[in-house]
Amino acid sequence: MINAAHAKGIKFIQDAVYNHIGQDHWSIRDLPMKDWLNQWPSYTNTSYKEQPIVDPYASTIDKKISLNGWFTPFLADLNQRNPYVAKFLIQYAKWATEEFGIDGWRIDTYFYSDPDFLNNINNELKKEFPKLTIFGETLVPSVVDAAYFSENNINTPFKHNCPGVTDFPLCVAMLDGLKQPNGINKLYSTLSEDILYKDPTRNCIFLDNHDLDRMYSVAGEDFTKYKMAINWLLTLRGIPQLYYGTEILMKNFKNPTDAEVRRDFPGGWKGDSANKFIKEGRTAQEEEAFQYVAKLANYRKTSSAIGKGRLMQYLPKDGLYIYFRFDANQTVMVVSNTADKTVNPDWTFYAERTRGFDKVRNVITGEIKTWNDLQLQPKESIVVELLK
Numbered sequence: 001m002i003n004a005a006h007a008k009g010i011k012f013i014q015d016a017v018y019n020h021i022g023q024d025h026w027s028i029r030d031l032p033m034k035d036w037l038n039q040w041p042s043y044t045n046t047s048y049k050e051q052p053i054v055d056p057y058a059s060t061i062d063k064k065i066s067l068n069g070w071f072t073p074f075l076a077d078l079n080q081r082n083p084y085v086a087k088f089l090i091q092y093a094k095w096a097t098e099e100f101g102i103d104g105w106r107i108d109t110y111f112y113s114d115p116d117f118l119n120n121i122n123n124e125l126k127k128e129f130p131k132l133t134i135f136g137e138t139l140v141p142s143v144v145d146a147a148y149f150s151e152n153n154i155n156t157p158f159k160h161n162c163p164g165v166t167d168f169p170l171c172v173a174m175l176d177g178l179k180q181p182n183g184i185n186k187l188y189s190t191l192s193e194d195i196l197y198k199d200p201t202r203n204c205i206f207l208d209n210h211d212l213d214r215m216y217s218v219a220g221e222d223f224t225k226y227k228m229a230i231n232w233l234l235t236l237r238g239i240p241q242l243y244y245g246t247e248i249l250m251k252n253f254k255n256p257t258d259a260e261v262r263r264d265f266p267g268g269w270k271g272d273s274a275n276k277f278i279k280e281g282r283t284a285q286e287e288e289a290f291q292y293v294a295k296l297a298n299y300r301k302t303s304s305a306i307g308k309g310r311l312m313q314y315l316p317k318d319g320l321y322i323y324f325r326f327d328a329n330q331t332v333m334v335v336s337n338t339a340d341k342t343v344n345p346d347w348t349f350y351a352e353r354t355r356g357f358d359k360v361r362n363v364i365t366g367e368i369k370t371w372n373d374l375q376l377q378p379k380e381s382i383v384v385e386l387l388k
Helices: 002-007 060-068 083-100 115-128 143-148 168-179 184-196 223-235 284-302 304-308 347-354
Strands: 013-016 020-022 075-077 104-107 133-136 204-206 239-241 310-313 320-326 331-337 359-362 368-370 381-387
Touching: 013 083, 083 115, 115 133, 143 168, 143 184, 168 184, 168 204, 168 223, 184 310, 184 320, 223 284, 223 331, 223 381, 284 304, 304 320, 304 331, 320 347, 331 347
Parallel strands: 013 104, 104 133, 204 239
Antiparallel strands: 020 075, 310 320, 320 331, 331 381, 359 368, 359 381
């Protein structure tokens, strides 16, 4: 499968779960040694809190419970301080990367693992495979917490070496920008805290995933908001992650269980009533969403400004949020009107980035407009390339 993907220019990211293992795994049914697992006098669950790990005032027991408590009773917590456990995991990761040609690792439940072990396995992998991508899954609320678990600019006694993380703070900020009055200010302020990361472009950014409510439902099934969110996902800094089905407006909340946001993609199984893999199986709006994502994603692939350029954002004004991606060869502007009224922006205010350009081309429609003709309807968002 990976060879076939590589032949099409597709890279492959493997999920790595270092923290825990299923209770039916052979190594758990027949423990190599007692301290293969984190042992407690009686069953102790993790608190699911990252704060004691980051907090300079935390108690030892709170930190121990966060790191060594079990994720669930049926997921045995591996003791990565045991050198045999650590070597087993490191050797497997190296072997799998070489054997299958894996291009990157997404490290599950990152902050629950032993920090010294994490730095060690990251170093070992990068030493053998310098071009390997690594990012840790950190479901944390603040930029400070997210930055702590990656390479960062924070002065702390312990320094993590993970190149990037799953950017939950940015995910929350983008969703707030969609659904809350003045929520766009949260998106601006979250990005303004990128100074804490060594390289925020290594973060994986997303709108939803298998643990979260689906974005289209969060947006109230509002198609204009959906397009706004896709614009942000595919043009902001970082590595975009598109959850399967988002491109055809799959929806649902995690109610009553996570299974509601993990439903099969229609058409993947015998007996499915519709096949969303093909145009004929999609509704008109699903097809519009599919084409919108496809056009912007394909534009991104060849855009030097989005792929490697800088980001400059302007303070939101009355719900209007404008940012630019730019380099020496190209300037792309993203304009989002989150207000309930039509907006005619004062383009002279943005002269630092717009000076010297006479027109803009909508990257989705191909339509070319002058600055005077450029206005945004309520909830409208556009991605345009600046032209001379």
